[in-house]
Amino acid sequence: MKKLWAWGALLFGLLYFILPLLGMTNFSLKMRRGVYSLDAYAVVLGDPRFQETFTYSVMMALATIAFGVLLVVPTAYWVRLKLPGLRPYVEFITLLPLVIPAIVIVFGYIRLYNTSSWLPLTGSITGTNILLMFGYSMLALPYMYRAVDTGLRSIDIATLTEAAQSLGAGWMTILARIILPNVLVAVLSGAFLTFAIVIGEFTMAALLNRPAFGPYMQLLGANRAYEPAALAVMSFALTWGCLGLIQLVSRFQKGAQSPV
Amino acid sequence: MSFLTLTSIQKSFGPVQVVKDFNMSIEKGEFISFLGPSGCGKTTILRMIAGFETPSGGAIAIDGKSQANLRPNQRNIGMVFQAYALFPNMNVAENVAFGLKVAGRPKAEIDARVKEMLGLIKLDHLADRYPYQMSGGQQQRVALARALAPKPQVLLLDEPLSALDAKIRVSLREEIRMIQQQLGITTVFVTHDQEEALSISDRIVVMNAGKADQIGTPADIYNRPATRFVAGFVGTLNLVEAKVVDAATNRVTIGDQGVTLRESLGNAKAGDTISLALRPEAGSIAADAKGDTALSGEVVSSNFLGSVIRTRMKVGGSVISFDMFNSPGLVPPAVGETVTLRFTASDLLVIHD
Numbered sequence: 001m002k003k004l005w006a007w008g009a010l011l012f013g014l015l016y017f018i019l020p021l022l023g024m025t026n027f028s029l030k031m032r033r034g035v036y037s038l039d040a041y042a043v044v045l046g047d048p049r050f051q052e053t054f055t056y057s058v059m060m061a062l063a064t065i066a067f068g069v070l071l072v073v074p075t076a077y078w079v080r081l082k083l084p085g086l087r088p089y090v091e092f093i094t095l096l097p098l099v100i101p102a103i104v105i106v107f108g109y110i111r112l113y114n115t116s117s118w119l120p121l122t123g124s125i126t127g128t129n130i131l132l133m134f135g136y137s138m139l140a141l142p143y144m145y146r147a148v149d150t151g152l153r154s155i156d157i158a159t160l161t162e163a164a165q166s167l168g169a170g171w172m173t174i175l176a177r178i179i180l181p182n183v184l185v186a187v188l189s190g191a192f193l194t195f196a197i198v199i200g201e202f203t204m205a206a207l208l209n210r211p212a213f214g215p216y217m218q219l220l221g222a223n224r225a226y227e228p229a230a231l232a233v234m235s236f237a238l239t240w241g242c243l244g245l246i247q248l249v250s251r252f253q254k255g256a257q258s259p260v
Numbered sequence: 261m262s263f264l265t266l267t268s269i270q271k272s273f274g275p276v277q278v279v280k281d282f283n284m285s286i287e288k289g290e291f292i293s294f295l296g297p298s299g300c301g302k303t304t305i306l307r308m309i310a311g312f313e314t315p316s317g318g319a320i321a322i323d324g325k326s327q328a329n330l331r332p333n334q335r336n337i338g339m340v341f342q343a344y345a346l347f348p349n350m351n352v353a354e355n356v357a358f359g360l361k362v363a364g365r366p367k368a369e370i371d372a373r374v375k376e377m378l379g380l381i382k383l384d385h386l387a388d389r390y391p392y393q394m395s396g397g398q399q400q401r402v403a404l405a406r407a408l409a410p411k412p413q414v415l416l417l418d419e420p421l422s423a424l425d426a427k428i429r430v431s432l433r434e435e436i437r438m439i440q441q442q443l444g445i446t447t448v449f450v451t452h453d454q455e456e457a458l459s460i461s462d463r464i465v466v467m468n469a470g471k472a473d474q475i476g477t478p479a480d481i482y483n484r485p486a487t488r489f490v491a492g493f494v495g496t497l498n499l500v501e502a503k504v505v506d507a508a509t510n511r512v513t514i515g516d517q518g519v520t521l522r523e524s525l526g527n528a529k530a531g532d533t534i535s536l537a538l539r540p541e542a543g544s545i546a547a548d549a550k551g552d553t554a555l556s557g558e559v560v561s562s563n564f565l566g567s568v569i570r571t572r573m574k575v576g577g578s579v580i581s582f583d584m585f586n587s588p589g590l591v592p593p594a595v596g597e598t599v600t601l602r603f604t605a606s607d608l609l610v611i612h613d
Contacts (some may be wrong), residue, residue: 121266156343162312163345163403165332167359177358181349 021236028229040230049216050231057205057228060129061198064136065191068144069180071137073187076148081157094145097138102203106135110207125243135204139195144190151186152179166211190250192242202236261324263288264309264414264445269318271304278468284320289444291437293457296467299491301448304393305467309448311335322409323415338407342419344399352378352402355388359410377405380439397428404436408443415440417449421456433460454494458482466490488611491537498538499611500578504528512536513545515576517555522606536610540570540583543603545593549604555580559599562592573599 021103031039079090097105109131113121121127137144157179164174180187205212218233221228271279279301284351287291294302307313309320310348311332315459320327328337330406338359346355356377360370381401391399400420409414417436423427437460440447451457457464458478466474466481466489474486485491491499502512502519510521514536521536528534543551557573568583569592582601585592593599 155348156345159341159343159345160347162310162332163339163341163347163406164358165312165404166310166335166337166339166416168333168362169358170333173362178347178349182347184349 018069018238021233024229025233026177028226028233031226040226041234044220044227044230044234049211053213053216054210055248056211060133060136060212061195063133065194066138067133068137068140068190068194069187072141072144072148072190073180073183074175076152077157077175080149080152081161091145091149094141102135102139102201102205105138106204106207109135110128122208127212132204132208132210132212136194136198136201139204140194141189143193143197147186147190147193151183152153154186155182189246192246195243196239199238239240254259262286263290263323264356264448265321266305266317267319267321269300269305269308269320270310270316271313271337272316276434277316279308279315282470282472284472284475286446286448288446289501291447291449291460291462292439293449293451293461293464294467295451295454295457295464297452300467301470302465302467303418306418306448306450309414310337328578336410336413337416338410338412338414339416339418340400340407340420342422344403344423345393346397346399346403346406348391351388351390352383353392355391356406356409358406363410376410380408380442381405381435387477395428396424396549397432398513399436400432404439408439408445413446415445415447417447419450419452421453423453429456436460458494466493468493472479474483485537485608486612488535491609491611494570495541496581498578498580499537500534500536500542500575500580502534504530504532504534504604506530506534513576514555514578515557517575519553519608520605521608521610523608524611526612537593537609538580538603538607542570542580542607543582543592543601545571545584545599545601547581549602551604553605553608554600554602556598556600559593559595559597564592571599573601 008015028040029038031037031043075090075258079087110122111117112120113127113131121131160178160182161174164178169177199213200217201212202214204216206215206218217228217231220231264286266282266284266489269279270277271281278299282305284292284302294305296302305476307581308315309327311327311334313331322335324339349359353374356374357370362374365373374387375384380388381404383398383401383405386394386398390400394402400423403420407413420436421433424432433456436449446533449457449461458481462480463475463477465472468487468489474481474490476484476486481490481494485494485497488499491497500514502514504525505511505513505518507525507530510523511526512519512534514523525534543549543555555575557575560572560574560579562569564586565583567586569586569590570581570583571593572579572581574580580601584592
């Protein structure tokens with residue numbers, strides 16, 4: 001009887017999540033009257049704004065990942081190595097983006113970095129892009145920090161650091177040649193999550209008025225019928241692709257570290 | 261002049277002083293073991309030599325050069341850790357080459373040195389293996405090669421054999437000693453295993469509660485323990501209470517049996533109680549046993565330990581253990597039987613606290 005309930009709950013859950021997706025996919029394929037076609041997908045992919053915004057968001061995602069790695073890996077490493085007492089506080093700080101809405105943060109940014117402020121980042125395109133990248137990094141911080149911290153937990157960083165120091169290595173060498181390569185799989189996990197977040201982010205990009213993929217999806221959704229559904233299916237595929245890659249690299253790591 | 265000198269070294273962690281006024285001079289090419297129980301400060305001293313801990317007081321010098329303001333990566337020291345600490349992302353050859361690459365040596369020199377080091381540890385055929393593809397013993401040999409590759413002035417070994425199984429431990433410690441003698445490198449070895457320390461060291465430092473209780477050759481430490489702690493920690497030792505009868509002639513009684521010691525009783529007076537030590541292997545109960553001193557007692561137990569049979573007998577208020585080499589025809593004494601243990605008077609050591 002218990003099993004029956006469990007299977008029932010699972011079935012309900014699957015229907016709850018999968019039915020709308022199936023409906024949406026079905027709808028996205030019905031642009032041509034009476035037959036299934038990929039017309040909606042062709043229209044979306046052929047739209048120059050799609051290419052422009054998607055490229056912009058991919059570039060922003062890569063910049064965010066690079067910045068996140070440079071910020072998070074040394075921080076998590078240093079906290080684990082030298083300041084373990086501060087770990088709970090640092091973890092708390094990294095979790096703040098989950099409880100502070102993006103709209104609050106972006107209004108704060110606009111207020112702090114507007115053209116009449118001491119650091120007028122919003123006064124230029126490059127400045128606004130940098131500001132947006134910082135915003136994205138902050139949104140991705142909980143995921144990136146946790147991924148890297150988990151990766152660091154799996155290696156004996158204190159002894160590896162001392163071993164490298166005794167062989168003459170300085171901090172930069174230790175980070176670049178010992179720590180980073182050994183948490184690369186964790187960093188990749190964080191990177192894929194960051195990528196997924198940046199590609200779908202709307203609030204910050206819209207309020208900072210940058211041509212990102214999130215605002216484009218919203219614009220398309222407000223004006224077209226079939227194309228938004230096609231775009232949503234593609235976004236889902238992209239996100240799931242990222243999640244699949246996380247699984248893949250995690251499995252790779254497990255395989256690489258199994259003893260003989 | 262000594263090669264490695266530790267002068268009045270002190271180290272405190274908060275209110276706890278873990279190393280107290282430690283002094284030692286180590287000659288070039290010497291193999292020194294720091295032996296002691298957990299928490300005695302031996303690893304802390306090693307870590308201070310490496311630069312991972314800063315002494316609260318005192319000075320460390322290598323070849324006359326103070327190490328006070330040098331960071332760990334600026335000291336020319338090689339270190340082997342208990343947990344191997346091989347870099348998991350690098351194969352054996354890359355691990356061994358790491359220190360040389362950091363030092364910016366030419367590629368040809370690095371390749372030659374890596375080959376030489378792998379030959380030294382007899383693992384040249386595993387150059388492409390990753391640490392996770394090797395056994396603990398192999399990993400530790402690679403760690404040794406990696407530490408030696410940049411030609412350090414001093415080699416520090418922090419309980420390198422503790423994580424290995426018994427057979428590998430014995431073979432690797434012999435290999436470490438052989439390599440150390442071959443290269444003539446000054447080595448400091450930390451261990452809590454007395455057998456390891458006794459078997460491979462030129463000198464041993466027996467540490468107790470942050471200070472050196474005794475510094476001496478393995479034979480000195482084993483045969484002439486300076487304190488009760490050393491006597492108890494190194495090897496198995498019988499500690500026997502004796503009463504001074506005549507200090508001038510070194511005459512004492514153990515239970516109701518008189519013994520004349522070779523060693524002076526120092527400031528002891530007639531009637532004082534002193535501690536004497538006797539190694540289990542020093543005496544024999546065989547009929548043809550030699551020795552100028554004898555103690556009789558009742559057997560309380562007899563334990564088979566493989567190569568020896570250890571028997572315990574009661575003499576006065578003390579229990580004395582003695583060993584007999586096992587042989588197929590040997591019949592151990594029965595419990596309750598009275599036996600006479602013969603030994604040389606010089607084997608009875610006076611223990612000073």
